[in-house]
Amino acid sequence: MRILAIDTSCDETSAAVTEDTRVFSSIIWSQASLHASWGGVVPSLAQRMHRERIDFVVQKALSASHCTLSTVDAIAITQGPGLAIALEVGIAKAKELANKYHKPLIAVNHIEAHVLSPLGCPKNLEFRIKNLEFPCLGLVISGGHTDLIQINKIGDYKILAQTQDDALGEALDKAARMLGLGYPGGPILEKFSREGRPDSYPLPTPMLGREKEDAFSYSGLKTAFFRLIEREKPLTKEKICNLAASFQDTAFNHLVRVLDYAVSCQQSTVSCLLVGGGVSANIEVRKRLRNLCRPLGIKVLFPYSKKLCGDNAAMIGVAAHFKALRGGFVEITAPLDRDPRMRL
Ligand code: KG4
Ligand code: ZN
Numbered sequence: 001m002r003i004l005a006i007d008t009s010c011d012e013t014s015a016a017v018t019e020d021t022r023v024f025s026s027i028i029w030s031q032a033s034l035h036a037s038w039g040g041v042v043p044s045l046a047q048r049m050h051r052e053r054i055d056f057v058v059q060k061a062l063s064a065s066h067c068t069l070s071t072v073d074a075i076a077i078t079q080g081p082g083l084a085i086a087l088e089v090g091i092a093k094a095k096e097l098a099n100k101y102h103k104p105l106i107a108v109n110h111i112e113a114h115v116l117s118p119l120g121c122p123k124n125l126e127f128r129i130k131n132l133e134f135p136c137l138g139l140v141i142s143g144g145h146t147d148l149i150q151i152n153k154i155g156d157y158k159i160l161a162q163t164q165d166d167a168l169g170e171a172l173d174k175a176a177r178m179l180g181l182g183y184p185g186g187p188i189l190e191k192f193s194r195e196g197r198p199d200s201y202p203l204p205t206p207m208l209g210r211e212k213e214d215a216f217s218y219s220g221l222k223t224a225f226f227r228l229i230e231r232e233k234p235l236t237k238e239k240i241c242n243l244a245a246s247f248q249d250t251a252f253n254h255l256v257r258v259l260d261y262a263v264s265c266q267q268s269t270v271s272c273l274l275v276g277g278g279v280s281a282n283i284e285v286r287k288r289l290r291n292l293c294r295p296l297g298i299k300v301l302f303p304y305s306k307k308l309c310g311d312n313a314a315m316i317g318v319a320a321h322f323k324a325l326r327g328g329f330v331e332i333t334a335p336l337d338r339d340p341r342m343r344l
Helices: 032-036 043-064 084-101 110-119 168-178 185-194 219-232 237-265 283-296 314-325
Strands: 002-007 012-019 022-030 074-080 105-109 136-141 146-153 156-163 272-276 299-301
Touching: 002 043, 002 084, 002 314, 012 043, 012 314, 022 043, 022 314, 032 043, 043 084, 074 084, 074 110, 074 314, 084 105, 105 110, 105 314, 110 136, 110 146, 110 272, 110 314, 136 237, 146 237, 156 237, 168 185, 168 219, 168 237, 185 237, 185 283, 219 237, 237 283, 272 283, 283 299
Parallel strands: 002 074, 074 105, 136 272, 272 299
Antiparallel strands: 002 012, 012 022, 136 146, 146 156
């Protein structure tokens, strides 16, 4: 089934054409530079930019895959979670196209799409992993979520751990802002971290010894980091690099410790960990997760391209493929509404 997928959940206007798990085209028009001067996403600006850009992005995705709206079989759209007034734009467009071209509509959960994004593969590959054995684990590390998920089978999920406060990407964004490094902070912090020493400043690892609580927490670390920066002012380039490296190191340590504990509690052996979300593009976090999983015999799968880590419509197409296999089409298009707090 060839799917035209659309995502407007936050500050990326994105459309893609996919077939099963293969990505034929993926267009992402980021608004990050427009929101940067505000230090974060401004919902009304995001909505306006989605409205202005959506037709162009959809056309680009179709032409890049040599498809037309007549030759796609279904339309997939992010229903939630995300920014309400941003989601609204994509949903209205998907409904309009589904009605006009008589295509079935598939409403996708954005978090499920991040979890399944590592299964997406380039057009010339048949699949990314031949037999995914269940249960396996999923980890979504993004600006809005830090979710560790048990995947009993595709479509059947159990949350094992969630953040109590900030998401990992959000914490990295806030740390970068405190250092005056701009938005989005995760990739900038990663760049500065490469030139810094992670052990230069001792920061408290969140929830040390409390891994049994199956939760992530970044707000205490954020406060400790703020106080540390105040003490270290005025900041030099060297200090910024060391501070960035220390924050990133502590934040990732916490992630890995909770994951380690959760894996050790799994009753059946887990053979695979699927990792998605914007932070999964980070080289250091990839290294840490691989180092944790290798001795345990767990294969770690990240999206094949960085373009599939952050928000993108290709992952919506991949998740929609699996949803279509279980008959998950929208029965009546008109009442389909955004669900900003949609749960997995
Ligand atoms: O998945 P995503 O694009 O949007 C949400 O669904 O939230 O994730 C965005 C988050 C931001 O916090 C951004 O700073 C972070 O992902 N991010 C990174 C990197 N690239 C994006 N964090 C660390 N290292 C990166 N290379
Ligand atoms: Zn996302």
